[in-house]
Amino acid sequence: MQHLLAKVAKGQKTSKDLTWEEAKQAMRLMIEGTATPAQIGAFLTAMRFKSESVTELAAFTATARQYVPPVPVRSGLGVVDVPVYAGKRETFHAILPAAIVAAAAGAVLLLHGVDGPPDRLGISSVLKLLGIPVDMTAKSVGAELEKKGFAYLDLALYHPPVSRFLEMRQELGVRNFFHPVARMLNPARATSQVIGLSHPPYFEKTIEALRMLSCPRALVIRGVEGDPELSIGNSTRLLELKDERITPFTFQPKDAGLSMATFREMAGFPVEQREREADLIKRLLANEIQGGQRDWVLLNAAMLLYAAGKGTSITGNLGAARSALESGLAKAKLAELVAVAGSSAGHAPKVGISA
Template sequence: MSLAPFVQILGRGQGRARSMTRDEAEAAMTAMLAEGAAPEAVGAILMLMRMKGETADEIAGFAAAAHAALPPWSGTRPALDWPSYAAGRTRGLPWFLLAARLVADAGVPVLLHGWNSHQGTRASVRAALPVLGLRPAECMAEAAWHLGTDGIAYLPLETMAPGVMALLRLRDTLGLRSCVNTVCRMLNPGGAPAAVQGVFHPPYRELQADAGMHLGLDRLSVLKGGGGEFEHHPGKEIALFGLREGRPWTGAAPQVLDAHRRLADAPSDPAALGAIWRGDLRDEFAEAIVLSTAALALDAAGIDAPGRTAQALWQDRARNLVA
């Protein structure tokens, strides 16, 4: 299918250009993922959307088409979808991984999926996985198996959706972020009924919440988190946007510490993740990041008394993280 009609919709000029409908966006993404899609047209669509600003209908249409192109999911389904696509070169360690582990320990299967352009740094999500006794799944079926056995899985974008990965990597060619970063957060490969999402730029909170409603999510929490991840700074009250029972919802992540610190001021050695989990290292700030983030994720998953539940899980956690 030619991409020219979609370029025309977006680029006709002042007073004539418009946003795509959801159906048009779904058709456009289907065509962009098809073999032989003209790279010039793909780049034009992504950059025209960046210039005008994407709509929730466009994000929902793109995400629906990208999801439809994924291999079918079989086996244990996640209860909570947890995307991780932030660049976050200046952020600290991925403490949210410990929070995700706590949520899984509550009996809520958690599917982490993502790609991070800073994978070579010490703050890399991929680098931290072995410390937590986790490893990337090599296919969708393996991710479902991990969920069934461990309650948590990490699925790399390049494994589940190489076509979407190619679109994301166009940033290296175009020099600019595109809406594909947002689409990846909405992929929900396992069809979880609830999700948590982080953003770096505040306007995306409402955009992603609206897109999630169009995609039929039941529960969703979106916050401006550390480096763009779903990670709460415990020294700040942070606004939340999302869905409850499929309807728009807003809330607030409360301040739990009187701490004027950056997330990057927590311990920076990746080994600290495992040390704090085992109790070999104590750091009030790092532990507060984990517990406050876990409480927000438990709330998104519909768990009662999420704060007390997170505290209880932390006190009773199995200290050995070796898978």
């Protein structure tokens, strides 16, 4: 680790990027606990100052994937990978009801994340209030995807080392490269990934790293508060990867025939009022709410359906999303997700780590 540290921490003008093999070695040393806590902290900080290369991000992700088996899913199921790690301060989790609407319309979606930091409302706490399980093993998640088209995987149970390194943001005071790595981890090895980011330096790098990892299809979104959400109150920048080709574009609500919403219609709730968000989502899925909140959910459900290979555009899937909501299928899907046998939940086996 000393050799790798020396290479990346020499200074602004003399630091060098790691090769593919060196980056893999660094990740192995950290995950296996061979590197000391001091070395890990120094390495993460040095990489933060140097800025990770595309090759480094791809190699870190490829190596992290090797330490846990993928979520078992049938080939051809068409899973869409949806990482939800950001947590919310200002807005509600539109991606959650959007994913349930999209699942009701035929998409298969795996959401994965961690409990949010103390000052942000994490999606898992809202899922718990809705009655959707958040502690399933990878095997159970695979069965849930096959049967219901929607599941949530807790990274702390699935890949404890990566989860632990995410928590180091609280210790170091700054984010580290495990944040994009967790988003690219793709536990089910889905053929389509939808990744939201707020930190500008990772925007182009993430889509390039996904291409290097041979991802068949992906949308990388400058999402609302870092979640994979199109905004209903502003334009959204996206990068699309399809057949090894990267295409940038900007999406506006008017592109889908929707009115621009105000921030008030996107607003969320304080952490201590998370029950209010769960209630809002229930009412949205029951089609009891009209206006900007509903439009925001429908817009992102259409985006997820597009990522699932339905139709040829985001706008073209808006009708299917609206139909799933108005017909009662979305409300029924929520009820189906809540009805989980007690034996299906459990803890995934943990990977040891000493740092």
